[in-house]
Amino acid sequence: MQAAKLLRELVALPSVNPGFVRAGDPTAGEHRVGEYLAARAMQLGLEVDRQEVLPGRHNVLIRLGPARPARQRILLAPHLDTVVAGEGQLVPRLARGRLYGRGACDTKGSLAAMFTALAAVAARRRRPQDTEIVLAGLVDEENLQAGSRALARAAFRADLAIVGEPTRLDVVTAHKGDLWLRLETRGKAAHGALPHLGRNAVYEMGRVLAVIEGEYAAHLRRRRHPVLGSPTVSVGRVSGGTQPNIVPDHCAIEVDRRTLPGETDAGVMRELGSWLRRRGLRVRMSDIKGAPSPPLETDPRLPWVQELMRCVGQRRVVGVHFFCDAAVLAAAGIPSVVFGPGDIAQAHTAEEWISLRELEAATRVLTRFLEGLP
Ligand SMILES: [Zn+2]
Structure with missing residues (x-):
């Protein structure tokens, strides 16, 4: 022993x-x-x-x-x-x-x-x-x-x-590899009583979240590796706005994306970016992992x-x-x-x-x- x-x-x-x-x-x-x-x-x-x-x-x-x-x-x-x-x-x-x-x-x-x-x-x-x-x-x-x-x-x-x-x-x-992304939406602040004068970054992010949870995740499930199965996506964090009576001009989410052999970090970012753009959604995207995890x-x-x-x-x-x-x-x-x-x-x-x-x-x-x- x-x-x-x-x-x-x-x-x-x-x-x-x-x-x-x-x-x-x-x-x-x-x-x-x-x-x-x-x-x-x-x-x-x-x-x-x-x-x-x-x-x-x-x-x-x-x-x-x-x-x-x-x-x-x-x-x-x-x-x-x-x-x-x-x-x-x-x-x-x-x-x-x-x-x-x-x-x-x-x-x-x-x-x-x-x-x-x-x-x-x-x-x-x-x-x-x-x-x-x-x-x-x-x-x-x-x-x-x-x-x-x-x-x-x-x-x-x-x-x-x-x-x-x-x-x-x-x-x-x-x-699998692991990529952490930060996605940000920008809007325009306004008085909470006059929301039509602003552009709500949280609502915009809500549409981004719906795409990620729905179509994008379904698209990933169709991609399969013989041993590892499918890549995954999960939103782990959300933050945005300052207080109830201000239309928020900023919202951010942090996303965990597990990658398959053959996928690259740059390729994943390009793909997700164009996926959102094609649906009329504009985000700023950055890699926040600190070190590549292929x-x-x-x-x-x-x-x-x-x-x-x-x-x-x-x-x-x-x-x-x-x-x-x-x-x-x-x-x-x-x-x-x-x-x-x-x-x-x-x-x-x-x-x-x-x-x-x-x-x-x-x-x-x-x-x-x-x-x-x-
Ligand atoms: Zn260990």
Whole structure:
């Protein structure tokens, strides 16, 4: 039960994404987890590099390479950060074969399985002769993916990245992208008693909303991907006007648009803009995500993807709905899949847990895969 023991240690080390708490919050930052792993790796004789991503926040890269120059590289890429920890979630608790605590499933379970598998390969007399294995503990996945973006920017190369997220032990090769848009309508202010002298921006937005909820959403439902289904649109926020007796001259909505492989952010904005224009509606549109979050679609027939699927015993192609670091690495040219123990349904919840049986199964799969590398 090595992975389970490590996971308990990791859950007890808070690594809440600093983007979600006040400055100086004692649970903030990935450094405790990163330094703990670095120390454990050095005890095993592994090479450790740190890549500063943001002030005081480092990706930790743990390397196991052959003596001669490696001919290929496999990247294990779990993230180190978690969402905010609720009361008692920093004390790991074991009950009925489950480990409870913040990050147990998202994604310290993957981290523990990957580290344990790497340690098992490092302990063998016969290590891979041509392959370098790099475990990169990445910062900031839960917020803006600054960790994976920094790795991509540094032109890091690999033949396969296995991104650790709870996939219930499925090898996932596709997920949707995510685009956040702000749409604004402009009107003309007037006295509430003389509305005919103004132009009501809220009414105008009402017509925009009707188009998005009706025709546009129906149009998206007709577009289908074999694994991911249809793209979606959802309006998550609306604001406009100042007080009842003023005809509002401004209204804004914020829209979540989940994209399919083949759709681009620019293409989606063009399409929605012309969809509205053709119905006589004028909006100002801007991308407010802050960082592009493209969809993921990796060819499941790639040899190393096939090999990992063989280790799992998986035949079918699997997609998920959540966005993760895999798309960022894939956009930088690294063939990427998502794999890990646990269920995303438990991630981010007040009762986050992981099945220890699944944790051990993930560790076995990863160990088998890494030991089989040339
Ligand atoms: Zn995650």
